[in-house]
Amino acid sequence: MTVVRPVTFDAAPFLAFMPMSLVFADSGVILSIGPTLAKLRPAEEMIGKHVTEVFTVRDDGRGQGNGPIPLDTKLYLKFREGVTTRLKGMAASIPGTGVNILNLSFGISIVDAVADYRLTAGDFAHTDLAIEMLYLVEAKSAVMEETKQLNARLQGAKVAAEEQAFTDTLTGLKNRRAMDHVLERMLRTNVPFALMHLDLDYFKSVNDTLGHAAGDTVLQAVAKILMEETRSDDLVARVGGDEFILIYNRFTDHTRLVQTAQRIISRLEVPVPYQDTFCKISGSIGITTTDYYKVPTADGMIHDADLALYSSKYEGRAQATLFDPAVHHDNAVAYDASQDKR
Amino acid sequence: MHGMINRAIQCFMRDTYGADTWEKVAEKADLGFDNFEAMLSYPDQITLDVLGRAARQLHKPVETFLEDLGTYLVSHPNVEAIRRLLRFGGENFTEFLFSLNELEGRAQLALPDLEVPTLKVEHIEDGRFRLSCSSAMPGFGYAMVGVMRAMADDYGALVFLEHQGWMDSGEEIITINLLEAAYTEGRSFELSERIGGEL
Structure with a gap:
């Protein structure tokens, strides 16, 4: 014959010891709660309620016992109402009393919980x-x-x-290294493009007669024009004292390229003011495009643009010439560039 | 994607297929640099480009690539730290599986910006589990298959894993059949790295 004893269990020392715990009867009804748990929800929202009314409880199917929640195993709990706050816990029965204790902890939700519930150091067990x-x-x-x-x-x-x-410090344009880099990448990715080689005419005489400062002013003016005549994904590089290479990304229309080059030349011919005088220069241009080649290479294209450039010089400067395989590969190096530096 | 994830992909290729392979992939993906920095963030498209290029370079589907990546993360000595952190999940493979529910939260304690997938492990019936994985990076579930397979070896468990494909919501579903929890001895693990001098 079983004797039903009245519950005489004194929970106070347990709750002081484990401030995040609660005591519940075998029936699942919550009898008392620890002081920190009371900061999460008011006591009247918990005491007298069934544990599973207050929390959702999950044990991943490993718990024991036929009570309202599994005993002696790791539990994952969440509040059903308000801020959910994920809790870890474990429940155990206290033999001979008809009551059970459920101890809780924040686990990974600790950082949020401290903010959500304004917890202080005193809210945690000294051993926590x-x-x-x-x-x-x-x-x-x-x-x-x-x-x-x-x-x-x-x-x-x-x-x-x-x-x-990668930058030419005088003009702010890209330098030869940057150009090699970009050219190599474009060839690798098979992007169609045009390559223009521009050599300034009469620049040396500006340098010789008006000095290097005048020359620098001219180069800066040239850089500005070239930047204006290209788009953001094109490239303008200063590859020598008065030599520039322009790469036009996905732009290979021969007629329009020659027009662009001629426009650049006519803009270069606008005298650049320097102190109380004007610097007058011009430019010669050679152009080639990727569609001339089965397998375009950087060296090959620069070489062919050079040949076209020499033609421009040979024809009397201030010209733009499109590379022509028939003409240029037959009369290779018909023009000696070194003679131009006057 | 966080630099950690990109860096993991890079280290996997470097350690498994050699520096040359990685350099080729970096070049083809047009990264403009040779190395990911672990503590920088990169646009998601870069990660997708690298994965696509890598799979093509190695002549294997992206899914297989990701699965191999997952295995690498747990089993290669160069990234031993990851295996250790995962072993913190529990004392046996089942505990480990359930700890995946908390992986996102744990990772965010350490690195708030890290895009860890949201993982949900459920027990279906005896020895059968179901993992759902939702991530900003499609295919993360395949990496998880690799991770779980390698972790099963680590714990000495015998498992059968199956990627069930995508749900309409974008979640990936993986079923896990735990055939034997203690099939082999597995690798030893100590919470303290100082004691666990196995290597």
């Missing part, structure tokens, strides 16, 4: 590692933030250094 955990998270976040900023600074410095290494 929660404060150390919070300390670690804060310290880690501070270090991480510093690392992030350092990364951003280093990345910025790296980009700037690379940019400098």
Whole structure:
């Protein structure tokens, strides 16, 4: 014969020991709750209710016992109402009393929970590692933030250094290295493009008569014109003292290329003011495009643009010439460029 | 995608197929740099480009590539830290599976910006589990198949895994059949790295 004893279990010391715990009867009704748990939900919303009315409980099918919630196994709980707050827990029965104790902890929700419920150090058991955990998270976040900023600074410095290494400092145009790089990439990806080789005419006489400062002014004016005559995904590089290479991305229409080159030349011929005088120059251009080649190569295209450029010089300068395989490969090097530097 | 993820893809290729293969892929994907930095963030499209190029370079479907990547993350000595963190999940393979429910939260404690997929493991019936995986990166489920297969070896469990494809919602579903929990001895693991000097 079983004797039904009245519940005489004193929960107070347990709840002081485990402030996130609650005591429930075998029937599942919550009898008392710990002080920290009371900060999550008011006592009247919990005491007298069934555990599963307050929480959803999941044990991944590994628990034991026929009680309202599985005993002696890891539990995952969430509040049914309000902020869900994921909790970890474990329940055990206290023999001979008809009551059970369910101890809870925040697990990974600790950081949010401390903010959501305004918890303080006093809300955690002295043996709980929660404060150390919070300390670690804060310290880690501070270090991480510093690392992030350092990364951003280093990345910025790296980009700037690379940019400098690819830039002609006088004109702000790209340099030969940058051009080699871009040309190689475009050839690799089989993008159609045009390559223009521009050599300034009469630049040397500006340098000789008016000095290098005048020459620099002219080069800067030329750079500005060339930038205006190209689009953002084209490339303008200064590859020698007064030599420039322009790469027109996906632009191979021969007629329009010659027109563009002629427009550049006529703009170059507009005298550049320098102190109380004007600097007068012009330019010669040779053009080639990828559609002349079965397998275009950087060296081959630059060479052919050169041949076309020499034709322009030979024809009396201030001209634009389109590469013509029939003409240029037969009379290769008909013109000696070194004689032009006057 | 977070630099960690991109870096993982790079290290996988470098350690498995050699630096040359990685360089070719980086070049074909037109990255404009040779190395991902773990602590920088990159546009998602870059990651997708790299995955596509890598799969083509290695002549295998992206799914297989991702599965191999998952296996690598757990089993290669160069990335031992990942295996250790996953072993924190539990003392046996079943515990590990359920710990995947918390993986996203745990990872975010460490790296709030890291895009870890949302994983949900459910027990269906004796020894059968179902993992659903929703991620910003399509195909992450295949990487999870590789991770779980390698973790099963690590725990010494015998499992049969099957990727069931995509749901309309974009979730990937994987079924896990745990045939034997202690099939082999598995690899040893200590919470303290100082004690667990297995390598």
